Amino acid sequence: MKKCKGCGIALQTKEKNLPGYVVDLEQDYCQRCFRLSHYGDTTHFKNNHVSNEKIYEIYSRYRDSLFVIIIDVLDALVLKDDDLLDSFKDFKTVLVINKTDLLPENVSDRKINRIFSQMVFDLNSKYRNIKAAILTNKYEKQFNEQFFSILEDLNERSVVFAGRANAGKSSLINKLLNNNDLTTSIYPGTTLDEVNISYRNYRFIDTPGLVDVNSYATYLNTEKYKLSKIDKTIRPQVFQLSEPQSYFYDGLLRVDIIPKKDTSITFYINNNNKIHRTRYENGDNYYQKHYCEFILRVKPLGTSDFSIIDQKTFVVKGLGFFKISGECYVNVHSLADAKLYESEVDI
Ligand SMILES: Nc1nc2c(ncn2[C@@H]2O[C@H](COP(=O)(O)OP(=O)(O)O)[C@@H](O)[C@H]2O)c(=O)[nH]1
Ligand SMILES: [Mg+2]
Numbered sequence: 001m002k003k004c005k006g007c008g009i010a011l012q013t014k015e016k017n018l019p020g021y022v023v024d025l026e027q028d029y030c031q032r033c034f035r036l037s038h039y040g041d042t043t044h045f046k047n048n049h050v051s052n053e054k055i056y057e058i059y060s061r062y063r064d065s066l067f068v069i070i071i072d073v074l075d076a077l078v079l080k081d082d083d084l085l086d087s088f089k090d091f092k093t094v095l096v097i098n099k100t101d102l103l104p105e106n107v108s109d110r111k112i113n114r115i116f117s118q119m120v121f122d123l124n125s126k127y128r129n130i131k132a133a134i135l136t137n138k139y140e141k142q143f144n145e146q147f148f149s150i151l152e153d154l155n156e157r158s159v160v161f162a163g164r165a166n167a168g169k170s171s172l173i174n175k176l177l178n179n180n181d182l183t184t185s186i187y188p189g190t191t192l193d194e195v196n197i198s199y200r201n202y203r204f205i206d207t208p209g210l211v212d213v214n215s216y217a218t219y220l221n222t223e224k225y226k227l228s229k230i231d232k233t234i235r236p237q238v239f240q241l242s243e244p245q246s247y248f249y250d251g252l253l254r255v256d257i258i259p260k261k262d263t264s265i266t267f268y269i270n271n272n273n274k275i276h277r278t279r280y281e282n283g284d285n286y287y288q289k290h291y292c293e294f295i296l297r298v299k300p301l302g303t304s305d306f307s308i309i310d311q312k313t314f315v316v317k318g319l320g321f322f323k324i325s326g327e328c329y330v331n332v333h334s335l336a337d338a339k340l341y342e343s344e345v346d347i
Helices: 031-039 052-061 084-088 109-127 143-154 169-177 222-228 280-290
Strands: 066-072 092-098 130-135 158-163 195-199 202-206 237-241 245-249 253-259 263-268 276-279 301-308 311-316 320-325 328-335 340-343
Touching: 052 084, 052 158, 066 084, 084 109, 092 109, 092 143, 109 130, 130 143, 143 169, 158 169, 169 195, 169 202, 237 245, 245 263, 245 280, 253 263, 253 280, 253 320, 276 280, 301 311, 311 328
Parallel strands: 066 092, 066 158, 092 130, 158 202
Antiparallel strands: 195 202, 237 263, 245 253, 245 276, 253 328, 263 320, 301 328, 311 320, 311 340
16 A cells, blocks of 8 residues: 655545545655645645554564653653653664754753763663654754764664654654655654655664653644643743742733742743733733633643742643742643643753
């Protein structure tokens, strides 16, 4: 059966509205991939979703291969509290922490290196199957050389590119092969089945991305997903306060702070979204107007209380992260379906 070169789906000529449609089986790309890469048309994205079970089934067929796990750098901030690597505990793995260009410019490469070296060291004490780890981003030039030398050292020929949806798996393979054969996009669910690629004496396997139930990305509607996804270097938004204040990221996230001493909060989110600040007394009013208006399943936000003595970083996967410094009480209102992580990492 012929498969789409961009997303791996089986090609078919019968149903125009179903995945894999082509007018003529001579074509290499399904209509969705063709329209997406030529016109940026995303209308076919609505119900794309490959179940995690199906993806695990693909993984198990390649259990003797090397698994290159690609992780979005923002998710990597809480990798130690994530169950992602549990799925790969029986495989040989290489970690690629990708999209490091998203971290703010004032965070030096040395600092990023130090943070993630320590993290990978700790993770390997737990999993003992991490053969190497690389930090990279789409602008980085040395990656290909580094990557192939790791494959040579490990003497691996068959390589599965795995991980969560939208981490940059297909983009990374395109970069390694120096072409744009695989379809990539800002939406999750671009790759619909495994794609087998022969390259020199290697076999590379691209896979669909695992859905993360702890991420806002899973619950936002398509439009809001696009608006809140971080795709450029973050410019932090900093606020100082000495009186109680409420901070809103639309109706998606609310942080109330009652300072005991001077306090500051810094948000690391998509630069086009501006945090709205109100006096604490007006917070409920604003919240009533805006809560969850963009979320797929409308539910009120859950709340968690914290007492901060020095500083703390919170990660809200799919939205970004925020850091609070000072002595204060904090009440975070975030989507209960997703998870609010307290991160050890000090960016
Ligand atoms: N800023 C940034 N964006 C990236 C990088 N790598 C991939 N992307 C973007 O991330 C999105 C998802 O990429 P894709 O390869 O389709 O992810 P996949 O679902 O894991 O295959 C696309 O919009 C890419 O342009 C990177 O290193 N930096
Ligand atoms: Mg992909």
